[in-house]
């Protein structure tokens with residue numbers, strides 16, 4: 001039986017990508033098929049090469065519009081026919097053209113307990129507001145900012161005022177949660193039905 005094919009979009013260091021590589025390297029169900037970056041020097045591209053995963057740099061500055069860039073991404077992705085497209089630190093807003101094309105097959109990880117703290121600077125805002133808890137969310141992507149149906153969350157008690165320490169703890173949660181969610185989706189234990197999340201034990 002053919003494997004569940006995952007494409008990963010990155011822009012930077014790719015620590016979440018690495019967590020996926022470590023989890024799925026010799027997995028029987030899930031295969032990381034390709035990695036795309038809009039940044040040439042993204043360290044994640046190196047990680048992909050080292051893991052023998054096809055990887056591409058697609059320079060968004062070469063395209064006159066967001067849609068043109070997204071069409072190029074789709075053209076590359078479709079060679080792999082991904083079952084799931086995973087955003088892992090991809091720092092470009094995707095147009096409705098792209099989001100609708102992969103509707104129900106596109107997920108993102110966000111460093112907050114959504115719906116709280118959409119957008120950027122989540123760790124700073126959590127500390128400024130003296131929140132008791134902080135965490136991470138994996139969600140399906142729709143055409144709203146950080147607003148699609150939530151697959152799963154992990155949380156921690158905020159026990160530091162140091163932003164770097166908090167960020168490190170959040171990354172550790174991400175590296176466990178994201179591969180876990182991908183595995184659940186691949187095994188049809190998390191899926192969307194009429195826009196609602198269904199989870200099976």
Ligand code: GRF
Pocket residue numbers: 010012013014015016017088089090109110111171174
């Ligand atoms: C993560 O913190 C994730 O929550 C956010 O972008 C960051 C990516 O980090 N969406 P990395 O490139 O996976 O190390």
